[in-house]
Amino acid sequence: xxxxxxxxxxxxxxxxxxxxxxxxxxxxxxxxxxxxxxxxxxxxxxxxxxxxxxxxxxxxxxxxxxxxxxxxxxxxxxxxxxxxxxxxxxxxxxxxxxxxxxxxxxxxxxxxxxxxxxxxxxxxxxxxxxxxxxxxxxxxxxxxxxxxxxxxxxxxxxxxxxxxxxxxxxxxxxxxxxxxxxxxxxxxxxxxxxxxxxxxxxxxxxxxxxxxxxxxxxxxxxxxxxxxxxxxxxxxxxxxxxxxxxxxxxxxxxxxxxxxxxxxxxxxxxxxxxxxxxxxxxxxxxxxxxxxxxxxxxxxxxxxxxxxxxxxxxxxxxxxxxxxxxxxxxxxxxxxxxxxxx
Amino acid sequence: xxxxxxxxxxxxxxxxxxxxxxxxxxxxxxxxxxxxxxxxxxxxxxxxxxxxxxxxxxxxxxxxxxxxxxxxxxxxxxxxxxxxxxxxxxxxxxxxxxxxxxxxxxxxxxxxxxxxxxxxxxxxxxxxxxxxxxxxxxxxxxxxxxxxxxxxxxxxxxxxxxxxxxxxxxxxxxxxxxxxxxxxxxxxxxxxxxxxxxxxxxxxxxxxxxxxxxxxxxxxxxxxxxxxxxxxxxxxxxxxxxxxxxxxxxxxxxxxxxxxxxxxxxxxxxxxxxxxxxxxxxxxxxxxxxxxxxxxxxxxxxxxxxxxxxxxxxxxxxxxxxxxxxxxxxxxxxxxxxxxxx
Numbered sequence: 198x199x200x201x202x203x204x205x206x207x208x209x210x211x212x213x214x215x216x217x218x219x220x221x222x223x224x225x226x227x228x229x230x231x232x233x234x235x236x237x238x239x240x241x242x243x244x245x246x247x248x249x250x251x252x253x254x255x256x257x258x259x260x261x262x263x264x265x266x267x268x269x270x271x272x273x274x275x276x277x278x279x280x281x282x283x284x285x286x287x288x289x290x291x292x293x294x295x296x297x298x299x300x301x302x303x304x305x306x307x308x309x310x311x312x313x314x315x316x317x318x319x320x321x322x323x324x325x326x327x328x329x330x331x332x333x334x335x336x337x338x339x340x341x342x343x344x345x346x347x348x349x350x351x352x353x354x355x356x357x358x359x360x361x362x363x364x365x366x367x368x369x370x371x372x373x374x375x376x377x378x379x380x381x382x383x384x385x386x387x388x389x390x391x392x393x394x395x396x397x398x399x400x401x402x403x404x405x406x407x408x409x410x411x412x413x414x415x416x417x418x419x420x421x422x423x424x425x426x427x428x429x430x431x432x433x434x435x436x437x438x439x440x441x442x443x444x445x446x447x448x449x450x451x452x453x454x455x456x457x458x459x460x461x462x463x464x465x466x467x468x469x470x471x472x473x474x475x476x477x478x479x480x481x482x483x484x485x486x487x488x489x490x491x492x493x494x495x496x497x498x499x500x501x502x503x504x505x506x507x508x509x510x511x512x513x514x515x516x517x518x519x520x521x522x523x524x525x526x527x528x529x530x531x532x533x534x535x536x537x538x539x
Numbered sequence: 540x541x542x543x544x545x546x547x548x549x550x551x552x553x554x555x556x557x558x559x560x561x562x563x564x565x566x567x568x569x570x571x572x573x574x575x576x577x578x579x580x581x582x583x584x585x586x587x588x589x590x591x592x593x594x595x596x597x598x599x600x601x602x603x604x605x606x607x608x609x610x611x612x613x614x615x616x617x618x619x620x621x622x623x624x625x626x627x628x629x630x631x632x633x634x635x636x637x638x639x640x641x642x643x644x645x646x647x648x649x650x651x652x653x654x655x656x657x658x659x660x661x662x663x664x665x666x667x668x669x670x671x672x673x674x675x676x677x678x679x680x681x682x683x684x685x686x687x688x689x690x691x692x693x694x695x696x697x698x699x700x701x702x703x704x705x706x707x708x709x710x711x712x713x714x715x716x717x718x719x720x721x722x723x724x725x726x727x728x729x730x731x732x733x734x735x736x737x738x739x740x741x742x743x744x745x746x747x748x749x750x751x752x753x754x755x756x757x758x759x760x761x762x763x764x765x766x767x768x769x770x771x772x773x774x775x776x777x778x779x780x781x782x783x784x785x786x787x788x789x790x791x792x793x794x795x796x797x798x799x800x801x802x803x804x805x806x807x808x809x810x811x812x813x814x815x816x817x818x819x820x821x822x823x824x825x826x827x828x829x830x831x832x833x834x835x836x837x838x839x840x841x842x843x844x845x846x847x848x849x850x851x852x853x854x855x856x857x858x859x860x861x862x863x864x865x866x867x868x869x870x871x872x873x874x875x876x877x878x879x880x881x
Contacts, residue, residue, distance in 0.1 A: 273622075274616035274622045274641075275623070277617070279616075280615075280617035280622070281617070283616060284617070291650075296653075296657060297642075297643070298642065299616075299640070299641035299642075299643070300638070300640065301625070301629060301641070312638065315608075315638060457825050457826060461828070461829065482826065483799050484799060484826045484830060487806075487830055487831060488826060488830055488831060489830060489831030489832065490831065
């Protein structure tokens with residue numbers, strides 16, 4: 198029988214399983230890599246021929262290209278940064294006729310790991326990822342890259358993984374936000390953060406500390422408030438901070454979801470923004486300009502970051518030789534001054 | 540060779556292609572359905588045996604169950620209703636060890652159709668869908684149901700498809716919103732809508748018209764403003780409406796994304812909310828309470844709707860005999876009165 202109804206279903210993984218070799222080895226053997234012994238290559242070629250698997254250098258990418266699907270792995274969608282970034286990614290994917298699958302980790306490392314494991318079966322041609330708050334090691338991501346699935350980070354990166362990154366200038370943004378509050382007369386500035394592990398938050402914090410030191414404004418660990426994923430807990434922590442006799446006169450909400458609790462706590466405690474306390478948030482909230490009072494923000498170039506991340510990923514999908522490890526794009530965020538720091 | 544490395548990859552679709560029959564026919568033949576002729580069944584059984592495809596009544600659902608993945612197809616994520624509904628869906632899926640894939644249509648029927656076509660390959664065990672603004676026929680959805688992939692609608696349904704629906708009381712909500720504005724003294728109330736085709740918007744509009752008629756408040760087609768997907772166009776339309784000498788003294792924004800343009804236009808035109816015009820929006824925006832002024836809303840039970848939709852879908856995935864066509868759940872929305880209608 199010339200036409201084999203199964204040949205279309207044979208994957209590198211099947212070959213690997215049958216020969217008890219790793220997928221990476223099969224992939225390299227099929228590409229005639231010098232890293233693989235002639236004996237192993239011989240075994241791989243023979244099986245590939247037997248099962249109609251075309252042993253040419255582009256076999257892998259050709260097969261995978263046909264899924265015409267990329268994955269976006271991110272913590273949540275109830276955040277204006279991520280929903281705008283998705284739009285940027287989808288714009289690029291649409292132009293190329295690709296589907297975009299969105300996977301949410303809900304800030305859980307276990308879920309992120311389970312999701313990435315799924316991709317080992319080759320269901321997507323490439324991955325865009327912004328890691329969870331809990332992610333401290335990148336081994337689960339390295340494994341996917343080893344299987345020849347390209348990965349590009351956007352916004353939240355894993356520093357021990359060597360691939361393309363699209364980030365914004367978090368250190369400079371933290372510095373800029375803090376300097377603006379000092380310029381507006383603040384003497385005691387709190388930094389409200391989530392997640393101990395996220396590099397973007399730590400960089401914003403470093404920028405904050407640098408600005409305070411340069412301007413010789415005293416600060417201590419008590420000025421840094423550690424929130425978590427529980428909205429009620431965060432509200433209580435912020436309220437407790439603002440109830441202090443010697444409460445801060447400036448506050449930086451380092452992620453969007455901390456904005457509403459600050460407004461709520463101020464209302465509850467009868468504190469005026471910006472009279473009693475000035476506020477600046479890292480957010481792309483569309484409603485920032487119509488809040489009471491309107492909110493000064495650090496706006497990340499979310500749509501643009503999504504677009505560039507997707508463009509790099511497609512470069513690699515289309516040209517397997519394109520080297521993602523050399524691509525590190527930093528796009529500046531912007532300070533949008535409104536009434537809350539007036 | 541006893542162990543066949545390909546057997547795991549054979550799908551009903553492969554069988555269908557080889558025999559030049561529809562997937563539905565193969566599926567029914569494998570279930571020994573009386574709708575299929577003995578000759579056809581014979582051909583299907585023979586091929587299935589030859590390729591190690593187990594011909595038992597649960598073969599299809601067992602194979603599909605192993606994907607442990609459901610799809611959520613929706614217009615966008617930059618909307619608080621959808622992001623909350625996703626959280627409800629994921630909560631239920633997580634408890635069952637399932638992955639959730641999110642597909643965005645960006646309100647395009649063509650994209651919705653292309654996405655559903657993807658599912659014909661059996662990549663997901665079930666589908667939760669909220670249709671796009673452009674979707675007027677449900678044939679693309681019927682096709683998937685015919686292939687034995689269960690589908691549940693949430694919020695935006697396609698009325699010609701016979702399956703489970705989880706909706707909210709859109710007519711009553713439109714009626715309630717309008718009655719509230721009349722109670723607050725409004726004499727001329729505009730209804731700002733998107734999409735001519737969406738049943739949920741039309742029901743909200745019917746509720747609006749009913750309330751006006753009951754209270755004998757005159758209205759004409761000019762009070763109904765048709766917006767689209769272009770934020771700038773919507774802003775200009777709303778501004779034009781509010782610039783009129785005889786502008787409305789009450790306004791209903793029937794979808795979330797129309798809220799910010801109304802605030803912006805009022806600010807621009809120096810109209811006071813609620814003094815010059817009272818405003819009520821259909822939205823679950825977390826920032827509704829901290830807007831200037833705080834916003835009266837119709838809040839949809841988004842999280843709950845997602846949870847119930849997913850629960851029904853899993854009932855059907857776990858029990859293929861569970862009849863989705865009998866499930867029609869309506870959960871009421873709630874009116875949250877704040878300053879914008881004060």
